[in-house]
Amino acid sequence: MCSINDAEFESDEELMQPDEIAQIDGAICKKCNENKAEVLLRVKDAYCKTCFLAAATHKFRATVGKSKLVRPTDSILVGHSGKAGSTVLLHLIKAGMSEAVHKRLMYKTTVLYIDEGAVIGEPIEQRCSEISAIQEQVNSLGFVGHVVPLSEALHNTEPKIYPLDCGLEIPSDDAELINLFGAISNYTSKEELLHKLRQKLLISVARSLGCCKIFTADGATDLAIKILSNIALGRGAHLPLDVGFVDSRDSNIKILRPMRDFTRKELSYYLNFHKLKVVQIPGLTTKKDAYVSIQNLTEKFVTELNTEFSGTVSAVFRTGEKLTTGNTQTTNSGKSCVLCSAPLDTIFTDTSSLQATEFSRLVSAEGPMGHIGKDAFQLKTFGNAAEATENTATDGAKRCDNCSCSRSIERPEKSVPDMDIHLCYGCRLIFRDLDKQHSMPEFLQNAVKQQRSLDHMQKEIAEFLL
C-alpha cells in the first residue's frame, strides 16, 4: 500500500497544495504590458488576445519548422475529426497561406475525415448528417475534403475515398467491421484497435492521394494521456513513435503532430477568439463511464489532476518527450508488427519481465494438469517466424508444439496464438480479448502469410549463400 504521506510528511500542510488561480479582472498582458489581459494560462500568466494569437501562430510554425521535415511545397494530408485540435490546425494552415510572401505556407493541403459511425452502430442517416456537418465546417475553413469509411482499413487494397459533398454510399465491409468490434470483449482493446486502424487508413489514403506527410491534431493534453495509457497498455517501447513529433514507422509517409504543444485550454481560447465551431461526433466511449477503459480512466486522472495542479499535463508531456529520445531500435530481427507496423518489441531473453508475464499467463491457461516445456513455451510465445513456419508440417497439418512428439494436432486456423509472433506486445493484448470463435481479420492473415514467405525466402537465400 502506498504510504508516502506516513513516511515523508507529518501533516497535510506539507503535501503539494492546489494552485491558487490568479484573477484576470483588471490584469495587464505580461507580454506587451499594455493591453487588457483576456487569457489566463498556467494559472498566473495573463495575455491579451493579440499576443495570445500571435504566440499560437508562432508556436505552430516553430513546431513544424524546427523539425526541418516539411518542405514548403509538400503535399499534406490533414486528418480532421471536426474537434477542437483539427479545427484549429486547419485554421492555422489557412491563415499561413495568406501571410506575406516570405512567410507564406505553400502546402498542398488535403483534408480527410474518417467515418467511424459503423463501429458504434450509428444508422447511415446519422453518419450522412455528420459528414454534411464536417463538409460545412471544412468549407467554412476554406478547404474541400474527402471522407473514407473506417472499414476501408480492413483490407490491403487501395481505399475507396469519396469527396465530402457526395454523401456516403453504404460501404459493403461494414458488417465485417461491426463483427470484429463486436467480438472484442472490452473497450480498452476496442479503442486500441480503432486507433491502429485509423493510423493504417491515414497512411494508405495518403499513399493513394500522393501525399508525403500526414498532419494529425494531437495536442499536449491528448499526448500526456497517451503517454500514461500507453505505458499501462504495454506500449512503452513505442512511445517515441506514438507521442513524438514524428511517427516514422512507414518509410515513405511520415505522420507529424504539429499541434503537440497546444493544451486543451489554449485550443478553446483560439476557437473562441476566431469564433470557430467544432463538430461533436460521438465516439466509442461517449457517454460511457470513466471506468469503461484504461484510456478513459487515464483521461479522467490527467484532466482532473490538471485542474488543481496546472503543471500536470506539462510535466507528463515533457517527461514523455525525454523518453522519446531513447533507443528506438527495440527490434526483433528487424521485423515489424503486422497491425501497427512498429518494430517488434518482443525480444525474448531469459531475464525479461515479458518472459515472466507470458510464462505465468500460459501456465494459468493450461491449468493444474498442464505441462509446458521450455522449448514449447519459447515457440508458443516468442519463437521467430521461421520457427513457426517450420512447426507446420509439410503436409500442412500442425504438429504438436507442447513436446517433441511430432504428432499432428487439430488447431483452429488463423487463431490468435498462430499470429502472436507477428504482433508487438500491445497489439497481442488487443486480440487476447477477441472472442475465441472469431478468426483474425483477413488483412492481418494476409500480412502474416506475406511475412512468412518473406522469412522463408530470406532463409533460402542465406542457405544458398553459405
Ligand SMILES: [Zn+2]
Ligand atoms: Zn499583449
Ligand SMILES: [Zn+2]
Ligand atoms: Zn503492434
